[in-house]
Amino acid sequence: MTYGGLNQVLNEHRAVDKRRRASSSVAGAPMPTGQHTPTPFFPPSIQGATDDLPSHVAICEERYITASNRIFRWAPSPGPASSLSTSSGFNFDPSGLMSGSVTEVLEFSLEESTCVSYSTAIIKYCAFCDSAGIPIQDRCPPSSGLLLAFVSSFVAKIRADTAKKYLGAVATWHRLWGHDWVIFPQVTYALRGLKHFQPPANDLRPPILAAHLHAVKAHLDIDSDPLHAAVWACSLFSWWAVCRLAETTSPSTPSFTPSRNATRASVQAHRQVLGGKEIVRVDLPWTKTTKEKGQQKHVVKVGGTLCPVEAFDNHLRLSPVPVSELSTTALFAFRSSSMPGSTLVLPLSKTKFLTTFNAALVRSGQEAFQGHSFRIGDATMYWHTGTDIKSIKLIGGWKGNSVLKYLREYARGLLPAHERAAAAIAEAAPS
Known part of the structure; x- marks a missing residue:
């Protein structure tokens, strides 16, 4: 199976969610270790995948990916799940038992509302990479040029503070998965420049009196x-x-x-x-x-x-x-x-x-x-x-x-x- 784009992946997730709701399944099963992790990219092959049930959907069925847990269940890059190892590369958790505990602890590091908000930013970043034709292997970690283009894509569309929040969410996503995130000076300047192109602020919310x-x-x-x-x-x-x-x-x-x-x-x-x-x-x-x-x-x-x-x-x-x-x-x-x-x-x-x-x-x-x-x-x-x-x-x-x-x-x-x-x-x- 080839990567069919972000919309395909999201549609698969929605189909899974619909089936889950119909069968009253319980959500939130922990992510198994020692397997390929789901990503918004190439759907990895896993046991249980069929022509009628694509492999990426099979992963979703097993791990129930939603807006509130996407940041913890979608890896920024494809490949096997990372293991716990020393600085020299020695894997001291071959069974994956400790990795399971680490995953559980990390999933409590952010509030649910924050995860839902960050999910929006993650999808926007992936959609931008799709539209720009960025190869999968070049999306993580992102280069200065990629982030500059991502920030500049919001010209006259959203407020600069919102773009900054999107960038912060993508940064948190990478860091949670153990990837380095570089703060490029040019990107910082681009966020400042974006203020001169931003649309007017929304009206202030009225008070309940x-x-x-x-x-x-x-x-x-x-x-x-x-x-x-x-x-x-x-x-x-x-x-x-x-x-x-x-x-x-x-x-x-x-x-x-x-x-x-x-x-x-x-x-x-x-x-x-x-x-x-x-x-x-x-x-x-x-x-x-x-x-x-x-x-x-x-x-x-x-x-x-x-x-x-x-x-x-x-x-x-x-x-x-x-x-x-x-x-x-x-x-x-x-x-x-x-x-x-x-x-x-x-x-x-x-x-x-x-x-x-x-x-x-x-x-x-x-x-x-x-x-x-x-x-x-x-x-x-x-x-x-x-x-x-x-x-x-x-x-x-x-x-x-x-x-x-x-x-x-x-x-x-x-x-x-x-x-x-x-x-x-x-x-x-x-x-």
Whole structure:
């Protein structure tokens, strides 16, 4: 079999994925060692390949290559799988047992969302090499000329920062497979030059503000629908506590893991009361910036329509679980309305959350939002009400000044500062 191009390989992968889904197969089998590794290039011959099932597809069937694991399952160059050896070339792992452990450890070196993002860059690099007629043996490691041409192919198509991210993803791909990656000065200069040809930046994402939340609530049945109650509680908790949705929802229902996602046990049993206000504390096990250290999040019983504590208590009322299951139940897990009388609760996935929230928002006559609009809205809301930047960073868990990118409507945000300054000046003015 000859290399039929990247599209052929991707189509084969999609066919495999379709068959897998149809048969409800379990994904994520570890990559066997001691065999040829799959690549986006020449499909190596392996046992089990037939005319009806090309060898590359047979590999995919065995190892289930998806966007989230492509960087670990596709080698940058064809050939046998690399073995563990000393600097002199002595192979001290002929059985491949240690290689299996190494592969498993490496596959946990990147976040799943990062792997999916990097997969896009890998495909773009392979597609470019295909279109330029670059021989397979000359693609890894890439020369300065190849990378210069790759970067320059994005002129007037994407932003320079995006091209830089693509290049970084391809570099990580090569390094993960043990290949050297040279940082060529000319390529660095080309990335700078690309800024002069880049298209205009996309419009800033709009914030979710109080008016949007009021509009959504009017189209949710939070008193009797467990899903709606969970979505409402999650939206208010995320909004007031300035959370990323990845911290309060799960990527997908089957992928909920207590070590990464908040559970009912994450809620502090004893509620603190300060200044007559009841406070709910949730210990997040993991965040984007703190990793395994996690972070404490607090919401206050403020009363009114947008009270996060009242919404949270209502959610717990409609989707209760036994005490013995608190540590294995997602924080905003809900009882499925499709199974009346069932005590089974399902984790609230990010997709389910956004679909439900946006459906209510659209019914109110407004446009749908993306997930990050919540965090943007949270920071903007606090800023508009006079909260200083240092406090906003503390609430949201920002370590640097990236919080400034989340602020919208600068005039409103700066108004309290101007009013305080004007009052101080007026007070100090001579009578």
